[in-house]
Ligand SMILES: Nc1ncnc2c1ncn2[C@@H]1O[C@H](COP(=O)(O)OP(=O)(O)O)[C@@H](O)[C@H]1O
């Protein structure tokens with residue numbers, strides 16, 4: 079929890095220079111911002127459904143997806159983070175680490191390394207661990223994992239929220255963050271249970 083008491087555990091705080099990129103200067107509450115982002119995400123998902131299918135395991139796609147999901151709200155959407163965060167690699171490492179993840183994710187598909195849900199959960203965890211962007215990493219990486227499932231495995235998406243709101247505080251969100259932290263420590267069992275992997 080933040081000192082202000084309104085930012086749930088496991089989120090990235092926004093720096094003043096990142097706040098500069100907010101396209102709606104009148105926004106004062108977290109709730110207003112959540113709503114604007116939600117509309118943008120809906121538009122981004124519509125773009126995702128209609129786009130001409132391309133190789134998703136590229137830096138260009140990962141950035142474009144973030145821009146489509148958040149670019150109506152944040153001017154820096156789709157560009158990599160330049161500041162250190164409480165979560166994530168050193169900013170100068172983002173591009174290299176993302177490249178390694180995308181290469182690994184392709185290898186997993188080509189070699190049947192993992193069952194689809196396990197591959198997607200591992201992909202998701204490593205993507206949020208890199209933390210490519212200043213904000214929106216969780217939502218971007220959940221959608222990216224679902225694109226990976228559909229386009230590389232012809233598999234149905236993960237039921238991330240299971241009827242709850244993962245962006246706000248809830249028991250489901252607590253279980254999600256706890257599962258990511260266990261995965262940080264090398265134990266994937268809680269994350270596998272969370273995504274419904276057998
Ligand atoms: N310990 C952790 N290890 C890996 N990822 C984490 C951890 N804690 C939080 N996360 C991820 O970071 C996300 C929060 O980052 P943020 O950029 O604010 O995304 P969003 O704005 O979409 O919530 C969480 O939803 C989760 O996916």
Ligand SMILES: [Mg+2]
Pocket residue numbers: 089090213214215
């Ligand atoms: Mg956030």
